[in-house]
Amino acid sequence: MAAADYDALPRVPANHQPLTPLLFMERSAQVYPDNVAVVHGALRRSYRQLRDRCVQLAHALHKAGIGRGDTVAALLPNIPQMLECHYGVPMTGGVLNTLNTRLDAGTIAYCLDHGEAKAVIVDRELVPLLRVALTQCKAKPLLIEVDDPEASEAARANRLDGATDYEAFIAGGDAGWSWIMPGDEWDAITLNYTSGTTGRPKGVVYHHRGAQLLAIGNVLSAGMGKHPVYLWTLPMFHCNGWCFPWTVTAQAGVHVCLRAVRGPDMWRLMAAEGVTHMCGAPIVMSTLLATPEDEKKKLPHQVQFVVAGAPPPEAVLAAMKEAGFAVCHVYGLTEVYGPSVVNEWHAEWNAKPAQEQAGLMARQGVRYLALEGLDVMDPDSITAVPADGATMGEVMMRGNVVMKGYLKDAEATRKAFAGGWFHTGDLAVKYPDGYIQLKDRSKDIIISGGENISSIEVEDALYKHPAVAVAAVVAKPDEKWGEVPCAFVELRPGMTATAEELIAHCRQHLASFKLPKQVLFEELPKTSTGKIQKHVLRGKAKG
Missing domain, CATH: 3.30.300.30 (ANL, C-terminal domain)
Incomplete structure (x- = not known):
């Protein structure tokens, strides 16, 4: 048969829709409307309620003039409103920019101007920081203020001149509004600024397709079955919480919100809410392990801890296992939606001595199913280094969970994608079994x-x-x-x-x-x- 006969079959709305994680919310609200979706202090909110609030936020923003390609910034801790932003903002066709809450005012001002934020949603605890930032930027965004009952009295006393209360704002939105699907899965869904430790931060742009694929990749790599209970120890502003705002919702799970990461609070919530999954950098593991024994709680079951951010020390990995956590080691960068490499564990490794197991787990691993290419290469020739566990090269990636590029920075984007691969800047070795292990950042050698x-x-x-x-x-x-x-x-x-x-x-x-x-x-x-x-x-x- 001629290829033309296959090619003649049309791509039409009936057989082709843009991939987007926004539909995860609609499905979970339809199939499990009464299941608990959000826990925050005394608050319990169902999937029906969460879905309606997201659409109300979208409609209210739409009425305020937010449309396709408009940036809405969020300066929020891990509270329910931050989760709602991950759906409500892109449901307008807009782009969500989650801001690092520990940035200085000058850098926040830069991000607001560079991203051309048309609205900012801010928690009252962070109002003093935003107030200073607004004096340093040209942007004059719509200001929406969140009063979280779980914040301290001092934090809740802060007010921002000219701001609208979040609850009053979304009350003006219609939960029955037909929200806006992306016209193309390549449309931007979020904007994430890099840490900017050497100069101004770069604006990393994610698209709907990549967000959906990485979210599904998380389900597979984190071993996340139906109805997980997820503790928000990873900041949602960081790579959009590694896409877990969409991942947990896809599985109709419970989002257990947490304003601040403290050892006793984590142990209390793990026990009280039956937490099954959590994520974080090695420092979060150290915080858990360092909690005084009398403040630790007996866990109802093993908790899956997905760790990234830096190669976890072997000693910490071993201690986590001894404490009853199942550790899943992942690796990634802001430019690849968070984690895109996972240490796939082999059952036969369980028979190895504890120290050898910890050494195996310290490796970053192999590519996510959602990532099409991963290798360790000579950065000059773009050729793979020998898989000998000794020869160092640069980690490079390619695929659908690599960013669109850097906003308004064509030269940086070109350099990052030189030779058809994304250059991570991380140095690693590759073992005969294909697993990679980081050895350093190129600047840290x-x-x-x-x-x-x-x-x-x-x-x-x-x-x-x-x-x-x-x-x-x-x-x-x-x-x-x-x-x-x-x-x-x-x-x-x-x-x-x-x-x-x-x-x-x-x-x-x-x-x-x-x-x-x-x-x-x-x-x-x-x-x-x-x-x-x-x-x-x-x-x-x-x-």
Whole structure:
């Protein structure tokens, strides 16, 4: 048969609709209307109620002039209104820009101007921050203010001049409104700004297709069956919560909201609500493990913890398993909707010694089903490095869960996609079984006397010491070697260790040239998602 006969079959509305995660809400509200969708303090809200509030928000925004391609910013903690924004804003054809709540006012002002925000939805606790940002930007957005009963009295006392109350605003919307499907699955759904640790942040644009595919990828990789109970320990502003606002809804699960990540609160909610899944950076795992024993609660079942943000130390992974958590290790970046690589666990690995299991789990893994290409390559020739577990190259990806590009930055987009692959900037090795393991960010490799030292490898050695709670290693200028490793360490409460003790401990695990030449004890600077701000530490080391 000629190919033309197949090609002649038309693409019509009956057989082709744009992929979008927005339909997950409609399906869950139709099939499970009375199931609990949201838990927040004393609040319990059903899927019928959640769906209606999302459409009301969409209609109210539509009446306020928000349409296709318009940006609506959200400066909110993990509260129900933030979840509603993930549906209500794109239901107008608009683009949701979730802002990092720990950014400085100047950077928020930049994001509002660069993204041309036409509206900002803000929690009262963050009103002082937004108030300053608005004095520094040209944007004059519609202001919508959220009064969350779970916030402190002091936070709720804040007011923003000219702002409309969120509840009053959505009350003007019609839950029966026919919300706007994307005209094309390539339409933008969200805008996420990178951390901007070296200069201005870049605006990463997601499309409806990628958001839907990554959300489904999460279902598969996190082992998420029907009706999961998901604890919001991962900020929804970070890569749109790795797309879990859509993932959990797709499975008609319960969104357990949490304004602030604290050990006792996490244990209480896990026990009280029957939490099955949660996500976060390794620092969240450390917070859980460091909770005083009398504040931990007996869990009704094993909790699946999806971890990313930085390679988890082997010692922490082993401790989580011992504490009764099933850890799923994923890896990704803002540019790929969050996690797009997963450490697929093989049943036969369970028979291996605990230390070997932890080593296997420390690897980043293989591509999500939603990602079409993953490899470790020579960045100059764009050819794969040998799968020998030793040769380093740059992690590169390609597929439908790679961003549209950087907003208003064609040159940065071109560089990121050079050679037909997305260049992550992360350095890794590839093993014979195809699994990859990060060794460092290209900017974090320490070059000492011509030898490359992985800061991650040195950190892993430090984490094996029982007194070490958090560790970070950066390059320190050295007249003889060019650079040497410098370690910054936070100790566990009630425990002690000297610099000499930690260096001696590392000597058991590392070659001598990899040993930290200096160890400094202090609280490490972190982003709101738990990533250690190495650029700050590099500045200190140089000083």
